[in-house]
Amino acid sequence: MSQPNPIAGEAHEPPPGGLAALVANLKALPQTLKRSLVRHGPPVTDRARSEAVTQNFFLHIHSARVHRWSLRPSFTLGLGLIAFFSFVILAVTGVLLMFYYKPTTALAYDSIKEIHFMVPAGRIIRNMHRWAAHLMVASVILHMVRVFFTASYKGGRQFNWVLGILLWVLTMALSYTGYLLPWDQLGYWAMVIGTNIATSIREVTDALGITRYFDPGAYMQAALVGGRVLGDEALIRFNMIHCILLPLLTAVFIGVHFWRIRKDGGLSRPPDADAVLGPPPEDCRPVFTQEPKKTYGLMALVRGKSPAVGRGPENTLPSWPHLFYAEATVLMVTVVFLLAWAFLQDAPLKEPANPLVPENPAKAPWYFLGLQELVSYSAFMGGIGIPTVALLGLALVPYLDREQTVSGRWFGGSAREKRIALVSAAFGLTAVLGLETFAIAFGWLRNWFPDIPQIAVILFNPGTVLTAVYMLWSLLVAHRTGSTRLGAVGLFTCFLAGFLVLTIIAVWFRGPNWVFYWWPTLWPTH
Amino acid sequence: MSVSTDPPVKRRDFLGLTALGSFLAAVAASVGGMLSLAFPRAFPEPSRRYKIGLANDFRVGEVRRPEGRNVFIFHRPEGFVAISAVCTHLGCIVNQAPPGFVCPCHGSRFDPNGKVLQGPAPSPLPWYEISLAPDGQLQVDESRTVSAGTYFQA
The missing domain is CATH 2.102.10.10 (Rieske [2Fe-2S] iron-sulphur domain)
Structure with a gap:
């Protein structure tokens, strides 16, 4: 732009040279500094509001205007933002914890105790770090549920769904790698189990009798643990992965995830969003696309649909302040919630790690307990096989279901889709509860045929049967309804039901030796 | 018997492919070299x-x-x-x-x-x-x- 910025108002006479100029520049310093910091005038006009976004490094990942549909809390529930803000809180509290944390087996436990009992504010910082990790996992999962049931993976957003799945995996990995660091009984045995799951491909190579020639499990073990037993090598590796590698990857992919929202035209919305919302409110100047001269040149060009000519006013509001109010609200609620949680409940810290005596029962954090339940049938299938199939299936959903259905509305606003989801939920719950009840009451293959080859148990166990049943159900739904979207709804709902039930069973109904108990008070004491 | 004067691969394509190949080989070698760092030659553990x-x-x-x-x-x-x-x-x-x-x-x-x-x-x-x-x-x-x-x- 060759024209001087009219808002900045640089209309002074050029000052004389030499010392006088220096004095004049010094006098003007507060003004000139402020102008280079805030490049737009007070955001009272629509133009200044747009510039507040586009000319700010930190804000310009937002579009200058946001559709009113995206601002409805009942649509997004703010879940993606909660996940992102949890990540920010985790990064801040994590850096603070690193001031005191010492990643060696001899000092780690004591340094956590020091943080908890000696360091000013250390208890709150550590508690917030732990609870923010739980909140991030929960909000990422619920965000995925929201995106799925509003069919928001459609219409050019396929790849962003895949990125979302990747971010979910990174979130779980971050949470998991942080778990070992206190070097207490809880983390130590969760890590023993976890690293052994990573090496459990050996279960398959053993069953096939090829471990002597080809042992990928040993490579996994060498790379993760740096030895055969968890020790200093493993601790410092997990510390590096947790504090540097995964946060960097996550931050980069969060950036790409947000960038794609922009490039895919903002959040999804149904075609009749404008009609449903009605005319824009009086106090905001709507953007008319009938007069091309008045469109905003800085508006992001949206893939697929160029700025429509000859349409009515767009139902968008300036991001400043409307979107930022919403974001700030979510941020404040998240921080207050975590602060309150951190004040009320301490993050767990068990006895120092004892490599000779495991916890009984040794339970992973809740979001891994569904997997641990599957692992109690087969290490490889529960820990690697089924999760891989589930993640691949989830990631491919947008490519296997390419129907042009309404996106941006819960269940596409269709009673049929809602009914299919309900029926699938009932089916998914019945299947997982039935299989678990059967396995708990009657045992599984090895109880009946003690000498059965291991490969049979790997291929045929409650976990694999459940996965197969869910897949068949989804195929059946797709076939009967003639709709891949409804098939996907069936599969996703079943997946959620299975995840939920397995997690609940493992959290509350598994006691010592992983035996089923109705209530923890029934656990044998010794 | 007519001899075709066109080479099977054009010189420019050949050089391009060679460059691409050596680039990929260099990337693979350096990534492999860096990854090998994670696999210690001896495990730090007491004698078995x-x-x-x-x-x-x-x-x-x-x-x-x-x-x-x-x-x-x-x-x-x-x-x-x-x-x-x-x-x-x-x-x-x-x-x-x-x-x-x-x-x-x-x-x-x-x-x-x-x-x-x-x-x-x-x-x-x-x-x-x-x-x-x-x-x-x-x-x-x-x-x-x-x-x-x-x-x-x-």
């Missing part, structure tokens, strides 16, 4: 061969857990046995409980010889080789397994 005491110090029927080692030493009427205490499922430490060994993590059960009776453990608890050290003590070598039922007579 250790002494457990004189045979005469063990009464028949006695069970011992050598200090800091995840192994059970049995002196049975048939001889000495060293059975691993590490569950073959996911590495938890099994307890001695009826019917033989029980894993607290995922409920695998083994008979007194380490054979899987129930649960997800994919293979029996291994028996380690026991031998006589030159100073007369028994020594266990965790890097060598023997088939179940192989007893060491002191």
Whole structure:
């Protein structure tokens, strides 16, 4: 732009040279500094509001205007933002914890105790770090549920769904790698189990009798643990992965995830969003696309649909302040919630790690307990096989279901889709509860045929049967309804039901030796 | 017989492919080199061969857990046995409980010889080789397994 910025108002006479100029520049310093910091005038006009976004490094990942549909809390529930803000809180509290944390087996436990009992504010910082990790996992999962049931993976957003799945995996990995660091009984045995799951491909190579020639499990073990037993090598590796590698990857992919929202035209919305919302409110100047001269040149060009000519006013509001109010609200609620949680409940810290005596029962954090339940049938299938199939299936959903259905509305606003989801939920719950009840009451293959080859148990166990049943159900739904979207709804709902039930069973109904108990008070004491 | 003057690959394409190939080879070599850092040549761990005491110090029927080692030493009427205490499922430490060994993590059960009776453990608890050290003590070598039922007579 060759024209001087009219808002900045640089209309002074050029000052004389030499010392006088220096004095004049010094006098003007507060003004000139402020102008280079805030490049737009007070955001009272629509133009200044747009510039507040586009000319700010930190804000310009937002579009200058946001559709009113995206601002409805009942649509997004703010879940993606909660996940992102949890990540920010985790990064801040994590850096603070690193001031005191010492990643060696001899000092780690004591340094956590020091943080908890000696360091000013250390208890709150550590508690917030732990609870923010739980909140991030929960909000990422619920965000995925929201995106799925509003069919928001459609219409050019396929790849962003895949990125979302990747971010979910990174979130779980971050949470998991942080778990070992206190070097207490809880983390130590969760890590023993976890690293052994990573090496459990050996279960398959053993069953096939090829471990002597080809042992990928040993490579996994060498790379993760740096030895055969968890020790200093493993601790410092997990510390590096947790504090540097995964946060960097996550931050980069969060950036790409947000960038794609922009490039895919903002959040999804149904075609009749404008009609449903009605005319824009009086106090905001709507953007008319009938007069091309008045469109905003800085508006992001949206893939697929160029700025429509000859349409009515767009139902968008300036991001400043409307979107930022919403974001700030979510941020404040998240921080207050975590602060309150951190004040009320301490993050767990068990006895120092004892490599000779495991916890009984040794339970992973809740979001891994569904997997641990599957692992109690087969290490490889529960820990690697089924999760891989589930993640691949989830990631491919947008490519296997390419129907042009309404996106941006819960269940596409269709009673049929809602009914299919309900029926699938009932089916998914019945299947997982039935299989678990059967396995708990009657045992599984090895109880009946003690000498059965291991490969049979790997291929045929409650976990694999459940996965197969869910897949068949989804195929059946797709076939009967003639709709891949409804098939996907069936599969996703079943997946959620299975995840939920397995997690609940493992959290509350598994006691010592992983035996089923109705209530923890029934656990044998010794 | 007409000889085609067109080369099968154009010079420019050939050079381009060569450049691409060497670029990919360089990337693969450097990534592989960096990744190899994660695989130590030797594992930092105590020796897997250790002494457990004189045979005469063990009464028949006695069970011992050598200090800091995840192994059970049995002196049975048939001889000495060293059975691993590490569950073959996911590495938890099994307890001695009826019917033989029980894993607290995922409920695998083994008979007194380490054979899987129930649960997800994919293979029996291994028996380690026991031998006589030159100073007369028994020594266990965790890097060598023997088939179940192989007893060491002191």
